[in-house]
Amino acid sequence: MTPRPHDKHTDPAIPLLMHCCCGPCAAGSIAPVLDDGRRITLLFSNSNLDTEAEYLRRLNAMKTLADFYGLHVETDPWDHAAWLEFVSVVPDFAACPERGARCRRCFQWQLTRTSVFAERLGAHFTTTLTLGPQKNSSAIHEIGAQWGEAFEPWDFKKGGGNLRSLELCRKLGLYRQNYCGCEFSKHANTD
Numbered sequence: 784m785t786p787r788p789h790d791k792h793t794d795p796a797i798p799l800l801m802h803c804c805c806g807p808c809a810a811g812s813i814a815p816v817l818d819d820g821r822r823i824t825l826l827f828s829n830s831n832l833d834t835e836a837e838y839l840r841r842l843n844a845m846k847t848l849a850d851f852y853g854l855h856v857e858t859d860p861w862d863h864a865a866w867l868e869f870v871s872v873v874p875d876f877a878a879c880p881e882r883g884a885r886c887r888r889c890f891q892w893q894l895t896r897t898s899v900f901a902e903r904l905g906a907h908f909t910t911t912l913t914l915g916p917q918k919n920s921s922a923i924h925e926i927g928a929q930w931g932e933a934f935e936p937w938d939f940k941k942g943g944g945n946l947r948s949l950e951l952c953r954k955l956g957l958y959r960q961n962y963c964g965c966e967f968s969k970h971a972n973t974d
């Protein structure tokens with residue numbers, strides 16, 4: 784049994800929509816949720832990605848992973864122009880360092896998109912963003928709290944998530960990107 788990266792047990796009858804920022808983060812996150820007896824649908828919604836080619840590359844990795852687990856992937860079309868407009872309210876957003884105000888606004892975008900899909904599905908939701916070593920799980924959970932119980936604050940860094948990701952990526956030959964996603968993270972070596 785994988786250690787639980789979430790303190791509260793939720794009724795297994797409630798389905799969970801898992802926003803997946805990429806295949807590697809999802810690879811470290813799915814097992815503990817399945818071990819909890821939950822039904823999962825995956826969501827690939829990543830308009831933060833700088834090019835459509837990168838969106839398709841990461842989606843392809845997601846599909847390989849979803850096939851491995853026998854899970855369904857919902858997709859949200861890539862709309863980077865809309866994402867840029869959304870984050871551009873942050874002063875000097877292009878220069879913000881990772882973990883700064885631009886990233887918090889990006890999390891708001893990702894969770895808002897996910898909440899729309901979750902409502903349609905009658906599901907709770909969470910995000911694999913918390914697996915990334917550079918991602919502040921508390922900041923993600925604080926943003927998610929605006930959706931009340933519908934947002935489940937899993938912290939996938941806990942319980943060996945990164946090791947699990949590494950092993951499964953190797954096994955499945957998943958694409959592992961070397962930047963977080965937007966053009967502003969491209970030379971920052973973030974994840």
Ligand code: SF4
Pocket residue numbers: 831832881882885886887889890963964965966967968973
């Ligand atoms: S660095 Fe990553 S989390 Fe931050 S704004 Fe860019 S894509 Fe979003």
